[in-house]
Amino acid sequence: MKRRFWLPLSAAMLYGLIKIGRKNQPSGKLPLTAYIDVAAATLWTEPHIQRSIDTPSLLNPADIRTWINNMSVDDKLWLVGKLETQALYGNKVTILDKKGKWVKVAVEGEPTPRNELGYPGWLPKKQLAFSKLMHKSSDKSFAMVKDKTTWLYNNKKLTKPFIEISFNTQLPVVNWVKNAVLVLTPGNGRKWLSAGSVNIYKSINDIPKPSKEDIVDTAEKFLGLPYLWSGMSGFGFDCSGFTHNIYKHHGIIIPRDASAQILEGEAVEKGDLQKGDLLFFAHDSGKGAVHHVGMYYGNDKMIHSPNSKSSIEILDDVWHSSYAEDYAGARRYLKSK
Missing domain, CATH: 3.90.1720.10 (endopeptidase domain like (from Nostoc punctiforme))
Incomplete structure (x- = not known):
């Protein structure tokens, strides 16, 4: 449903939010940008909103499939108005604020009138990775998952599963062979994907125009x-x-x-x-x-x-x-x- 409609932030308001983000960084300071380090990070309207049944969605690695399957209809209805959106593995985010072990981010690639940087919401800090290598690889070819979900593997033979990731996940390509693609991950180095589960593009503009x-x-x-x-x-x-x-x-x-x-x-x-x-x-x-x-x-x-x-x-x-x-x-x- 997701029907809220807020006015865009002015430049002054946006600058103020960035200052807040800087002010609330812990010792060592969080960078202003980070990358999602779980298959799908669930963003909340407020930090610390959780039930025991939500625990699988708040961990790293997160287990979104188990979380959804374990919820009754009433459990799912409880989430209405308490969640903002989700962000996928490797998705770049901008940090807006921090409270304890939670971080407020804006998700790049999810346009909204609420924030010109992307869709805002709170998630556990442990679901983020701060990767200079991902940043440096932003202009590389990328693999986009075309199946509902697929697995990342620890080996080229695709016999040692790492994590299950979602449709539309995009990860920088390092190399590929006939049946497997080597990709860069936000916080776990290089992993392998089945070549049949992804499309590889040089850039977003390289994606064929659909009918x-x-x-x-x-x-x-x-x-x-x-x-x-x-x-x-x-x-x-x-x-x-x-x-x-x-x-x-x-x-x-x-x-x-x-x-x-x-x-x-x-x-x-x-x-x-x-x-x-x-x-x-x-x-x-x-x-x-x-x-x-x-x-x-x-x-x-x-x-x-x-x-x-x-x-x-x-x-x-x-x-x-x-x-x-x-x-x-x-x-x-x-x-x-």
């Missing part, structure tokens, strides 16, 4: 994946995390939240919808705050991540569903070839 069928085909990979409030990984998505990540996989960066996604792209009339267009739904019969986003699948169908009680699905007839009366419009982010 509308490409967008929908990628979305279909996640049918049955659990909904997770603020989810941004192949372990679980929320509604806007799903649409954001499908487009990001094809080199198109759109806002993180539905409330911002509806403000960008190209407006589309209902009669002109094509596969891959985003459909938005809002309170007060479509005139209020946006509460949901899905992707047009063609033939009046919608593929979407509905809510904490369900999983990613294809809705057969969106115009005769419970969403119909809340329809607020559609946006197109895919330009015609």
Whole structure:
């Protein structure tokens, strides 16, 4: 759902936040940038918000699959409004603040009106790595995970698993052989990936321009994946995390939240919808705050991540569903070839 809408920070406010971040650094001082050192770091609205059931998500390594699988529907509903977003292994973040063992960061590559540096939230400091080598490798070719999840390995033969990582994880490429790719990690040196689980690009601009069928085909990979409030990984998505990540996989960066996604792209009339267009739904019969986003699948169908009680699905007839009366419009982010 993720529908909050805040105004962008002014330059003066942004400078003030950076000063706060510097002021709150511990002895030895934290750098202003760091890298996510777990498969998917979960960012919270406040530091120290946790239950015992959330422990797997707060460790390093984090076990997001176990965390999600162990939660009941009520456990998942409790997270609503308490989580901000997630950031993937190797994702660069800017440090904004620190309280005890927690750090507030802005996630690069997750656009939001709330902060021009990226989506903000709190996570345990132990889930970050401060890697000069990752920084120096930012202009190298990178491997992008194309499967829902895949494994990093300690050896080229891919027989010694290290950690399971998510769809859309991007790591700098050091070398590759026929069946395996050697990549740089934030805090654990070099590891290996199966060549069949990734695409390799020289830069974001090297990602091929997708067709509308490409967008929908990628979305279909996640049918049955659990909904997770603020989810941004192949372990679980929320509604806007799903649409954001499908487009990001094809080199198109759109806002993180539905409330911002509806403000960008190209407006589309209902009669002109094509596969891959985003459909938005809002309170007060479509005139209020946006509460949901899905992707047009063609033939009046919608593929979407509905809510904490369900999983990613294809809705057969969106115009005769419970969403119909809340329809607020559609946006197109895919330009015609």
